[in-house]
Amino acid sequence: MAINLVKGQRINLQKESGQKLTNFCVGCNWGAITKKTFFGLATKAIDVDLDLSCILFNQQGEITDYIWSPLYNFTKIGLPQGKLDSNDRALHHTGDDRTGDQDGDDGLDNEIITVDLSRVSKEINSIVFFLNIYKNREYEGDFSGIPYASIRMFEGTPSKVNSVFASYNVATKTECVGKRALIMGKLYRHDGEWKFNAIGDAYEDPTIAHTIMRVIKDYSK
Numbered sequence: 472m473a474i475n476l477v478k479g480q481r482i483n484l485q486k487e488s489g490q491k492l493t494n495f496c497v498g499c500n501w502g503a504i505t506k507k508t509f510f511g512l513a514t515k516a517i518d519v520d521l522d523l524s525c526i527l528f529n530q531q532g533e534i535t536d537y538i539w540s541p542l543y544n545f546t547k548i549g550l551p552q553g554k555l556d557s558n559d560r561a562l563h564h565t566g567d568d569r570t571g572d573q574d575g576d577d578g579l580d581n582e583i584i585t586v587d588l589s590r591v592s593k594e595i596n597s598i599v600f601f602l603n604i605y606k607n608r609e610y611e612g613d614f615s616g617i618p619y620a621s622i623r624m625f626e627g628t629p630s631k632v633n634s635v636f637a638s639y640n641v642a643t644k645t646e647c648v649g650k651r652a653l654i655m656g657k658l659y660r661h662d663g664e665w666k667f668n669a670i671g672d673a674y675e676d677p678t679i680a681h682t683i684m685r686v687i688k689d690y691s692k
């Protein structure tokens with residue numbers, strides 16, 4: 472049975488078999504909005520662009536590495552160009568999905584960061600995952616307007632889910648109404664073991680740059 476994460480919950484990365492969860496995917500599944508047109512006779516999909524990202528910190532809480540979409544370029548405000556791999560290659564992002572599921576829930580996650588904890592550089596002490604809504608031309612709303620949006624940790628590959636370890640339902644959370652950014656949670660080392668803290672804090676951040684600055688300031692330790 473997958474763990475249904477509750478805001479603030481801290482969990483051990485231990486499977487029911489007793490083995491440690493080491494190789495897994497952190498993914499987000501969401502759908503485009505279906506809108507009726509022509510007096511309700513036809514439907515049209517409105518693209519929803521969510522972005523899953525993470526920032527890696529050392530023990531001192533200093534930003535050490537990051538993953539966010541390469542389509543973002545914040546060099547003007549002093550943030551580095553986005554990239555899909557961590558420097559140690561332990562984490563990999565499958566790429567920026569800019570539309571969401573167009574034909575209903577396909578059961579697969581639209582953006583995924585694969586994680587191999589055994590390869591994470593020794594200097595990394597925590598990895599904070601977060602989700603943003605990109606304000607595209609079609610959708611400028613909040614999480615509550617999206618038909619479904621969920622985040623989960625699972626074993627398998629981006630195209631095949633073998634076993635869901637934990638999940639968190641974003642679109643149905645009342646605290647996500649009016650919010651466009653979600654600090655999902657943090658993988659962190661504690662006494663030599665990796666653990667996960669389901670932070671679940673939602674914010675009205677207008678852009679991902681605001682959330683990046685927020686994570687660096689408030690979630691680094």
Ligand SMILES: [Ca+2]
Nearest residue numbers: 521522567568
């Ligand atoms: Ca996206």
Ligand SMILES: [Ca+2]
Nearest residue numbers: 500572579581
């Ligand atoms: Ca999907």
